[in-house]
Amino acid sequence: MEQLILFFLTFVVVFIGYEIFVVNRAKKNYKSKDKKIPIEIKYLIKKYGIDIKKINYFQLLQVVAIVSSLDITIIVTIMSLINKFIFKILFVVIFIIPIILISYSIVGKKYRKKMIKDE
Secondary structure, three states: OOHHHHHHHHHHHHHHHHHHHHHHHHHHHHHHHOOEEEEEEEEHHHHHHOOOOOOOHHHHHHHHHHHHHHHHHHHHHHHHOOHHHHHHHHHHHHHHHHHHHHHHHHHHHHHHHHHHHHH
């Protein structure tokens, strides 16, 4: 039960922080002349050929916020289950990149299918 509470609290805190610091800034920048795009969306554009003009950019921002928050929450929750500090650090070093890549590959493939379907 304690781990479940930690999971939800971590998710809510990270999601709210991500919304404030990344999504709101990205929305403002997208409407300006600069059109600065978050690195997560740049990765999806390069790797999966997602065209921002064909999809809802603001919906993609929300999906990226949820996925990033979930990734961080999963890492924190699993870290809380490990007792030794060195194993916690080792776990993070080994698993953070694969977890992020797997989650973004799912998002990228979903949006690529959605683009193909809409054409």
